[in-house]
Amino acid sequence: MPITITLPNVLCRLANGQQTLEASGTTLGDAVADVSGRYPSLKPRLVDDAGNPYPFVTYYLNDEDIRFSGGFAAAISDGDEVTIVPAVAGG
């Protein structure tokens, strides 16, 4: 069973309207690369040119901020849930 990645609404249109994507790999970076490969227009919104996360987009692996658990090198296992939260400023 792969892991699931939940996108914010604003990025769904870059993934054919899907909000939840399945992905596989052994690290979170693998899973993000897997999704980026399948949806090339989504890639620049998920990672910078060097393939790293942006400082204004936070990734949560099972509701924990990945910056405190190894970043993209964090190991993932079947059934894990990743949530992507971008900075928004509207008020």
Added chain:
Amino acid sequence: MTEVRDNVKSHSYNLPDLGSSEILRYSRHLILPEVGLDGQKKLKAARVLVVGAGGLGSPLALYLAAAGVGTLGLVDFDVVDLTNLQRQVLHGTKDVGRSKLQSAIDRLRDVNPHVAVEPFEVRLTSDNALEIVEAFDVVVDGTDNFATRYLVNDACVLTDRPNVYGSIFRFEGQASVFATPDGPCYRCLFREPPPPGLVPSCAEGGVLGVLPGLIGTIQATEAIKLVLGIGEPLIGRLLLVDALRMQIRTVRLRRDPECPACGTREIRALIDYEEFCGLRRAAADELTAPVVRVITPLELAAKRARGDDFDLIDVREPHEYEIARLEGARLIPLASLGATVPTLNRDREIIVHCKTGARSAAAVRELQAAGFRNVWNLAGGIAGWSEEVDPAVPRY
């Protein structure tokens, strides 16, 4: 939490009495054991600052006033616009054109005359933020841009005031409580803002009118809990609301030991937040970029009246084209302009427009880079056309 309570208590060690009309007014609070007479007196003694009297600020100010927060500071320098009323329930149709603060004061006086409103009709800046923030117990962030959000955060960290955060875009919102003694701050969540232009504002991207109602009432709830010292505040948790799927979840936030505000504490004074958010660089880039020639709506009207021969291109989205359009314009959304370039005649005069002129300026630059020489940007976009030439074209 204890220090948050102490913050409030420092102003309220001698809690004010409630008059008989206040006791009746707050009766549903008074019979809650978690609030009670002491809690209601704490609310009366509390000073809460709401930054922004717009989408989030509306439910915030209304509910905080109704709850009996004794002193409500309001920061805003804007004027009520018709486009605000779809979500800014603090203001009414009769207030269009008035200052938001004057409109808010009138409305809040009606909601609860026992509340003192302290208006700050200024833009919150690095020069005035510490003085304003320091005069309050709790700060609630209802601003609408990254620069002011980092400013509010840093001012709260520097003055030890809790920052009740809320932010919205389209159908999604976020809320948390930052800058408490042990909890994370906004910079722990997002170390840096996105570059200017990457994330559209609500004016460009839209927002569901009820969404600031959802998030603003969550912020009001948290502010009241902080004042009362009850329950579990959203400290170290980020609440995510997706109104489209109606899913609400929380993720865990941690204080970042390397956070320059609350971690290493290298930020000892307020900085230049426009610089930090890249706004000055963006403005400088704008000055050095190739010149985008503009045509005013009146000049375009004159060209049409003369029967001049030119192509008019609309680079907005199809759903915007449905709302309002200029006769004879060809719709080519900005994202698909590159693919359409081969179908355009570069020998003809081309005038490009969007809603207000920003996207069409980018389109003109793209066409110039592709070798087009006779390309013009309609100043003010279709909104300018509506204002200066034809009011029958709807403004949106």
